Amino acid sequence: MSLLLEIAGLTVGYGAGPTAVLAVQDVDLAVHTGEVVGIAGESGCGKSTLALAATGLLDPPGRVLQGGVRYAGQDLLRLPPAALRHVRLRQIAMVFQASMNVLNPVLRIRDQFLDAMQAHGITSRREAVERTQAVFELVKVPARFLDAYPHQLSGGMRQRTVIALSLVLEPRLIFMDEPTTALDVVVQRAILQSVNDLRVQRDFAVVFITHDLSLLIEIADRIAIMYAGYLVEEASGPELYQQPLHPYTQALMQAFPPLGAVRSRLQGIPGQPPDLRQLPPGCPFAARCGKVRQGTCDTVRPAMTIVTPGHRVACHLYPVSTEGGKQA
Amino acid sequence: MTAPVQAAPEGSATTDSALVLEVRGLSKSFTVGSIGRRRRVRALNGVDLRLERGEVLGLVGESGSGKTTFARALAFLDSPTGGEIWLEGVRQPLQPTPRDLHRYRSRVQMIFQDPYASLDRLHTVYRTLSQPLRSFRIAPASQTRAACAELLESVGLVPATDFLDRYPHELSGGQRQRVGIARALAARPALILADEPTSMLDVSIRLTIMNLLLDLQQGRALSLIFITHDLAGANYVSDRIAILYAGHLLEIGPASALMHDPYHPYTQLLRKAAPDPQGGFRRGERFDASGEPPDLTELAPGCPFVPRCPQARAACHPHLPAWRELGGQHRVRCVLYD
Amino acid sequence: MTLRAFLTNRRAMAGAGILVFFALLAGLAPLIAPYSPTNINFPPMLGPSAAHLLGTTANGQDVLSQLIWGSRDTLIVGLVTATLISGIQLIVGIFGGYVGGWIDEVLSMLTNIFLVMPGLPLMIIVAAYVTVKGTVPIIFVITVTGWAWGARVLRSQTLTLRSQAFVEAAQLSGESRWRIVLTHIVPNMAGILVANFFGAALYAVLSEAGLEFLGLGNVNTVTWGTMLYWAENDEALLMGLWQWMVLPGVCIALLGTAFGLLNFAVDEVVNPRLRRT
Numbered sequence: 012m013s014l015l016l017e018i019a020g021l022t023v024g025y026g027a028g029p030t031a032v033l034a035v036q037d038v039d040l041a042v043h044t045g046e047v048v049g050i051a052g053e054s055g056c057g058k059s060t061l062a063l064a065a066t067g068l069l070d071p072p073g074r075v076l077q078g079g080v081r082y083a084g085q086d087l088l089r090l091p092p093a094a095l096r097h098v099r100l101r102q103i104a105m106v107f108q109a110s111m112n113v114l115n116p117v118l119r120i121r122d123q124f125l126d127a128m129q130a131h132g133i134t135s136r137r138e139a140v141e142r143t144q145a146v147f148e149l150v151k152v153p154a155r156f157l158d159a160y161p162h163q164l165s166g167g168m169r170q171r172t173v174i175a176l177s178l179v180l181e182p183r184l185i186f187m188d189e190p191t192t193a194l195d196v197v198v199q200r201a202i203l204q205s206v207n208d209l210r211v212q213r214d215f216a217v218v219f220i221t222h223d224l225s226l227l228i229e230i231a232d233r234i235a236i237m238y239a240g241y242l243v244e245e246a247s248g249p250e251l252y253q254q255p256l257h258p259y260t261q262a263l264m265q266a267f268p269p270l271g272a273v274r275s276r277l278q279g280i281p282g283q284p285p286d287l288r289q290l291p292p293g294c295p296f297a298a299r300c301g302k303v304r305q306g307t308c309d310t311v312r313p314a315m316t317i318v319t320p321g322h323r324v325a326c327h328l329y330p331v332s333t334e335g336g337k338q339a
Numbered sequence: 340m341t342a343p344v345q346a347a348p349e350g351s352a353t354t355d356s357a358l359v360l361e362v363r364g365l366s367k368s369f370t371v372g373s374i375g376r377r378r379r380v381r382a383l384n385g386v387d388l389r390l391e392r393g394e395v396l397g398l399v400g401e402s403g404s405g406k407t408t409f410a411r412a413l414a415f416l417d418s419p420t421g422g423e424i425w426l427e428g429v430r431q432p433l434q435p436t437p438r439d440l441h442r443y444r445s446r447v448q449m450i451f452q453d454p455y456a457s458l459d460r461l462h463t464v465y466r467t468l469s470q471p472l473r474s475f476r477i478a479p480a481s482q483t484r485a486a487c488a489e490l491l492e493s494v495g496l497v498p499a500t501d502f503l504d505r506y507p508h509e510l511s512g513g514q515r516q517r518v519g520i521a522r523a524l525a526a527r528p529a530l531i532l533a534d535e536p537t538s539m540l541d542v543s544i545r546l547t548i549m550n551l552l553l554d555l556q557q558g559r560a561l562s563l564i565f566i567t568h569d570l571a572g573a574n575y576v577s578d579r580i581a582i583l584y585a586g587h588l589l590e591i592g593p594a595s596a597l598m599h600d601p602y603h604p605y606t607q608l609l610r611k612a613a614p615d616p617q618g619g620f621r622r623g624e625r626f627d628a629s630g631e632p633p634d635l636t637e638l639a640p641g642c643p644f645v646p647r648c649p650q651a652r653a654a655c656h657p658h659l660p661a662w663r664e665l666g667g668q669h670r671v672r673c674v675l676y677d
Numbered sequence: 678m679t680l681r682a683f684l685t686n687r688r689a690m691a692g693a694g695i696l697v698f699f700a701l702l703a704g705l706a707p708l709i710a711p712y713s714p715t716n717i718n719f720p721p722m723l724g725p726s727a728a729h730l731l732g733t734t735a736n737g738q739d740v741l742s743q744l745i746w747g748s749r750d751t752l753i754v755g756l757v758t759a760t761l762i763s764g765i766q767l768i769v770g771i772f773g774g775y776v777g778g779w780i781d782e783v784l785s786m787l788t789n790i791f792l793v794m795p796g797l798p799l800m801i802i803v804a805a806y807v808t809v810k811g812t813v814p815i816i817f818v819i820t821v822t823g824w825a826w827g828a829r830v831l832r833s834q835t836l837t838l839r840s841q842a843f844v845e846a847a848q849l850s851g852e853s854r855w856r857i858v859l860t861h862i863v864p865n866m867a868g869i870l871v872a873n874f875f876g877a878a879l880y881a882v883l884s885e886a887g888l889e890f891l892g893l894g895n896v897n898t899v900t901w902g903t904m905l906y907w908a909e910n911d912e913a914l915l916m917g918l919w920q921w922m923v924l925p926g927v928c929i930a931l932l933g934t935a936f937g938l939l940n941f942a943v944d945e946v947v948n949p950r951l952r953r954t
Binding site: 414416437441444445448449451452453456457458459460461462470471474475519522523525526 | 845852
């Protein structure tokens with residue numbers, strides 16, 4: 012596993028000057044070849060903005076204010092537009108929740124695939140057709156749907172088709188932003204399963220963005236938790252599942268009703284995320300936190316601490332240690 | 340709730356006073372397509388259900404299962420095309436007059452899925468809540484504002500005076516859904532139909548909304564039909580769970596029985612597909628999820644799940660399986676248990 | 678929010694500016710106009726001079742006074758017709774769309790019939806058969822031929838709104854049909870109604886000018902349309918009296934532009950998909 016994408020100190024704002032809203036603040040995140048990195052958080056936590064900024068798709072008024080994104084050694088944010096477009100789709104693909112909008116409603120699926128490949132330099136029609144059929148087989152959409160129009164497909168089929176479209180150019184990294192949120196559990200499950208199978212076969216990395224932590228627990232190698240624009244915890248999937256450290260992560264883990272266990276009342280997370288236009292001075296989660304320490308949490312913004320190798324958290328309960336070793 | 344549904348007395352008002360709702364053979368079909376290619380979509384096929392006072396029933400199904408059609412038919416937003424609806428012992432006409440509807444809706448209310456679309460963006464919270472208070476004559480005009488404030492407090496929007504004059508765009512998704520719940524409560528109904536009330540909300544807020552529904556339901560002896568595709572959520576709020584597939588009920592029973600011991604192959608599939616963070620780290624686990632819900636215009640006569648069922652056999656095809664009693668109100672409709 | 682979007686919209690402000698200018702002209706005509714527009718006691722066919730800034734007509738009337746007074750009739754016809762057209766559209770569109778059933782079928786058929794009939798020829802025929810000439814028949818003719826398109830738009834909008842969750846929620850709240858129409862449907866269509874109003878006003882102003890230019894109005898009233906009729910009749914351009922011919926046309930175009938700009942602007946504000954970023 013080698014480093015594929017490196018996000019360093021990324022800060023993204025909407026608008027300019029004193030009224031700018033910082034949607035992503037000082038986020039570090041690395042994605043290695045072939046791994047699944049999950050990003051979880053509530054709506055408005057900055058997870059989608061992070062994905063847009065990291066792929067150079069951020070539109071004004073959104074602006075990268077600080078930090079950078081390196082993909083395979085090159086500075087993605089300083090690439091000229093033409094080179095950036097080439098990197099995207101050939102190297103980095105995106106799959107969004109609103110799959111219907113990606114597919115052109117008046118073109119047959121087959122033609123959309125051929126167009127996409129032609130636009131990216133695959134001129135041999137035979138090769139293009141072969142590749143299309145191959146990815147359709149991979150995502151388990153029957154080949155007869157190649158001749159269909161998008162509206163003739165069910166929601167699940169459509170989302171599989173969009174995933175197939177993102178795969179046809181054999182990217183090395185796919186960003187998936189809530190790709191299954193609009194779908195039913197069974198379909199969602201099946202799609203996640205085929206994405207994982209594909210990843211093993213084709214060896215691409217996935218950044219999976221969702222508000223549903225329970226999905227990530229099952230599919231992600233590493234999970235990053237975002238809150239109010241900050242990355243508040245990052246750990247391997249099993250580690251985060253067994254030992255969530257940040258009170259927000261702990262609360263998120265408790266926010267799912269269990270399937271099997273005896274039913275008992277669970278507490279949701281009280282309150283709401285803070286207004287990004289007027290973020291309180293201390294920890295952004297302090298107002299909703301059950302373990303808040305007055306005088307510290309509400310005044311000092313916690314720094315990221317490495318608690319154990321591969322597990323870092325930004326919370327005053329785990330003071331910054333110089334060795335980067337044991338927790339307090 | 341001892342006898343199976345079919346054994347309810349014929350033609351007369353049900354005498355069981357604990358029974359809030361009884362649905363017999365409820366069906367709904369639509370005509371779609373243009374002239375010459377008209378087809379009938381049978382969205383709901385003979386659904387039988389009974390609901391007691393203060394009971395929560397989870398109705399679980401995928402999209403296209405007919406669960407939303409069921410809620411809309413019960414709310415008479417789309418009138419059912421067949422079957423019977425008995426509300427508190429009174430049979431409701433399927434072609435109701437405006438007066439019938441008004442009376443019915445004073446007892447049956449609905450919470451909508453989309454908290455953004457279900458509030459008029461031009462109306463303040465106060466205006467939205469005063470509508471049912473006025474039309475069902477719950478509060479005299481002079482006390483409408485106080486009654487609205489009380490409703491807001493009961494759904495946890497405090498202090499109420501902060502919220503009364505706000506417009507929907509000044510509220511978060513969770514707050515909007517609370518307003519939607521308050522609106523449903525305003526009529527003081529006996530039954531609330533909650534159509535996927537949490538599916539458009541963040542996972543972190545879903546639990547607080549479900550807790551609110553439970554608190555309200557228990558505090559007011561309300562009956563609740565909680566419609567969802569999320570088995571875990573249904574398990575959390577419901578006393579009983581019913582599984583709907585292609586417009587047919589396939590299994591119904593106490594929530595714990597259905598979760599621990601699902602009988603129908605479809606229920607088993609749903610159970611396996613549901614994410615379960617408390618259930619352990621299941622990354623390697625495989626499950627077969629090929630196939631999608633059937634086309635409702637060309638339903639074959641047998642069990643609707645046959646095309647996807649791993650255990651399908653010849654007996655599944657000729658006709659719909661009969662209900663099997665499994666004890667403790669748990670019933671299933673599958674030939675495997677004949 | 679919407680109001681601010683409207684006030685910062687350049688098209689809207691330009692349109693409103695022109696409209697206000699003509700409204701002032703019409704309102705203050707008795708004070709501004711140097712002479713009576715029907716006074717024929719001046720020497721005919723004068724070029725521009727200090728006494729007659731825009732010269733006189735072949736009948737010896739002051740062109741500037743006619744132009745100023747003419748804005749009155751033109752504006753009145755535009756606004757009254759637009760009001761009538763909007764009223765019919767509202768009733769036909771909302772009634773059909775919300776009530777549905779056979780009422781909708783009948784109204785839709787009627788709308789479609791008026792839609793396929795070509796507007797101008799129909800207008801000319803009707804106007805030619807109307808025996809009383811004047812402003813009222815003109816308003817009537819334009820209204821009859823101009824309501825169908827907007828009614829259709831409003832009907833489809835009503836159908837969309839009717840299936841919105843907030844309208845269904847209002848039904849469940851026990852609201853009567855008419856209260857739902859008045860408190861939910863009409864207010865949510867306000868933007869389209871206003872846009873349609875300006876669209877109808879544009880249509881009315883241009884149609885009025887067209888009919889009067891063809892001599893189908895009362896040629897003895899003073900409007901921009903009849904000015905054009907007389908200018909054409911008396912061969913103003915051949916006589917070198919270009920201002921008599923051109924200026925009424927410019928005024929009609931400007932007023933039409935104002936209504937058109939307002940129509941676009943309102944459409945843009947209420948329909949975010951049209952908004953340019």
